[in-house]
Amino acid sequence: MEIEEIIEKVVNGEIKLHQVEKYANGDKKLATEIRRRALEKKFGITLENIGHYSLDPNRVIGKNIENMIGVVQIPMGIAGPLKINGEYAKGEFYIPLATTEGALVASVNRGCSALTAAGGVKTTIIGDKMTRAPLLKCPDARKAREVAQWVMENLEYLQENAVSKVTRHGKLKGVTPYIVGNNLYLRFEFETGDAMGMNMVTISSEEIMKVIEEKFPDVKYLALSGNLCVDKKPNAMNFINGRGKTIIAEAVIPREIVEKKLKTTPELIAEVNYRKNLVGSAQAGSYGFNAHFANIVGAIFLATGQDEAQITEGSHGITLAEVTEEGDLYVSVTMPSLEIGTIGGGTRVPTQREALSIMGIAGGGEPAGTNAKKFAEIIAGTVLAGELSLLAAIAAKHLAKAHKELGR
Ligand SMILES: CC(C)(COP(=O)([O-])OP(=O)([O-])OC[C@H]1O[C@@H](n2cnc3c(N)ncnc32)[C@H](O)[C@@H]1OP(=O)([O-])[O-])[C@@H](O)C(=O)NCCC(=O)NCCSC(=O)C[C@@](C)(O)CC(=O)[O-]
Numbered sequence: 477m478e479i480e481e482i483i484e485k486v487v488n489g490e491i492k493l494h495q496v497e498k499y500a501n502g503d504k505k506l507a508t509e510i511r512r513r514a515l516e517k518k519f520g521i522t523l524e525n526i527g528h529y530s531l532d533p534n535r536v537i538g539k540n541i542e543n544m545i546g547v548v549q550i551p552m553g554i555a556g557p558l559k560i561n562g563e564y565a566k567g568e569f570y571i572p573l574a575t576t577e578g579a580l581v582a583s584v585n586r587g588c589s590a591l592t593a594a595g596g597v598k599t600t601i602i603g604d605k606m607t608r609a610p611l612l613k614c615p616d617a618r619k620a621r622e623v624a625q626w627v628m629e630n631l632e633y634l635q636e637n638a639v640s641k642v643t644r645h646g647k648l649k650g651v652t653p654y655i656v657g658n659n660l661y662l663r664f665e666f667e668t669g670d671a672m673g674m675n676m677v678t679i680s681s682e683e684i685m686k687v688i689e690e691k692f693p694d695v696k697y698l699a700l701s702g703n704l705c706v707d708k709k710p711n712a713m714n715f716i717n718g719r720g721k722t723i724i725a726e727a728v729i730p731r732e733i734v735e736k737k738l739k740t741t742p743e744l745i746a747e748v749n750y751r752k753n754l755v756g757s758a759q760a761g762s763y764g765f766n767a768h769f770a771n772i773v774g775a776i777f778l779a780t781g782q783d784e785a786q787i788t789e790g791s792h793g794i795t796l797a798e799v800t801e802e803g804d805l806y807v808s809v810t811m812p813s814l815e816i817g818t819i820g821g822g823t824r825v826p827t828q829r830e831a832l833s834i835m836g837i838a839g840g841g842e843p844a845g846t847n848a849k850k851f852a853e854i855i856a857g858t859v860l861a862g863e864l865s866l867l868a869a870i871a872a873k874h875l876a877k878a879h880k881e882l883g884r
């Protein structure tokens with residue numbers, strides 16, 4: 477069938493958008509063009525910029541996208557150098573940020589400049605696990621307790637007879653059961669190497685369910701996610717127990733750098749943080765006791781192929797700021813739930829992989845897991861930079877001016 481005829485049939489609905497590959501001899505690049513041109517014809521519009529891109533649809537359709545029509549382009553800026561004194565990330569890093577918010581990159585860049593001049597950011601990973609919490613319907617709470625007890629006593633057995641069947645890097649490290657009436661939620665904790673791990677732990681959890689259903693025939697596996705994982709929703713569970721990397725970035729900035737580079741004082745930053753990020757957030761019932769973790773997490777996630785829905789959990793966390801005995805400024809960000817990877821998912825899309833390569837962390841690390849840990853330290857340090865600069869701007873009454881000059 478001629479291309480124009482296929483387009484006509486897509487426009488009039490005879491061929492569904494997701495069926496186009498069949499008429500393009502499996503050529504996913506051609507199918508992408510056909511879908512886009514059908515939309516242009518149907519609505520009388522041009523999608524020229526959506527259709528102008530370098531990546532090959534044959535590499536992403538069936539792995540990262542369906543019904544592809546083209547690519548969205550988001551401006552990408554760079555902040556840094558930022559000195560990280562981490563346990564995995566050691567040295568100066570440049571951080572790619574994809575955003576359409578004017579002033580954001582400038583702000584993060586200013587924070588990087590101040591932190592680097594102050595000697596850098598110390599980062600500490602205090603938790604590292606990806607979780608999935610399948611839901612089982614039991615005859616009663618007694619049975620739920622019995623199943624939970626058995627699972628807790630048989631983690632190695634489940635690793636050998638379920639998890640190892642479907643992954644080389646996924647390791648079952650623990651489980652916390654929650655019982656509500658006759659419902660059992662098993663919040664499994666996995667190590668996932670350099671991958672964020674959601675596919676890995678989901679596929680692994682399904683294998684575990686098969687073992688449990690066989691051992692306990694009167695228990696019904698109802699849902700692979702019982703919403704106690706917790707994936708992509710604001711929640712207390714991850715805030716308290718962590719998910720992905722749980723990490724702290726902190727620094728002491730000498731008074732003269734605060735005054736010269738950030739145009740305010742340690743006292744004012746500490747006071748604004750207390751009354752805004754702590755008291756204000758408490759009154760709002762917010763999980764974000766911070767100014768804008770989500771801005772920096774979001775810009776890095778979009779640049780590097782992370783799962784953008786997990787910006788939700790990345791926005792959780794607490795910013796602290798206090799004046800030291802020497803009169804300098806101590807600042808820290810505590811991030812309970814940073815779900816990131818340097819391999820798998822969207823990290824294999826070419827522009828995203830290139831962005832990771834700017835930080836020297838694309839792909840798997842040696843040993844496995846070290847690239848993802850390094851990435852978490854870089855992100856947390858950059859979040860600290862953004863927090864510091866925004867708090868300073870608010871303290872100095874420069875926020876509106878900045879966005880008038882750079883954001884309009
Ligand atoms: C805009 C600045 C940085 C000016 O800040 P400044 O101190 O007036 O700028 P400067 O010209 O004196 O330069 C100081 C440093 O800023 C950086 N800088 C300065 N200009 C640029 C630029 N064009 N491009 C790149 N970097 C720039 C650069 O690093 C430079 O230092 P150097 O590296 O030269 O030693 C400052 O006013 C600022 O950071 N404002 C805050 C803006 C911000 O953070 N916006 C995003 C958050 S707004 C939002 O979405 C969240 C919110 C507010 O709604 C959340 C909430 O409710 O709290």
Ligand SMILES: NC(=O)C1=CN([C@@H]2O[C@H](COP(=O)(O)OP(=O)(O)OC[C@H]3O[C@@H](n4cnc5c(N)ncnc54)[C@H](OP(=O)(O)O)[C@@H]3O)[C@@H](O)[C@H]2O)C=CC1
Pocket residue numbers: 642643644645646668669670671672673674675676677678679707783817819820821822839840841844845
């Ligand atoms: N399924 C779901 O319910 C959900 C899925 N997602 C999506 O999941 C995707 C991310 O899943 P994820 O499991 O991270 O990625 P992948 O599904 O791409 O799995 C990672 C792959 O990389 C391999 N690998 C090679 N080297 C390493 C290494 N050093 N460390 C870890 N893995 C390595 C793994 O092999 P092996 O497995 O053999 O170890 C595995 O095949 C994202 O696209 C996200 O959007 C998000 C939320 C929910």
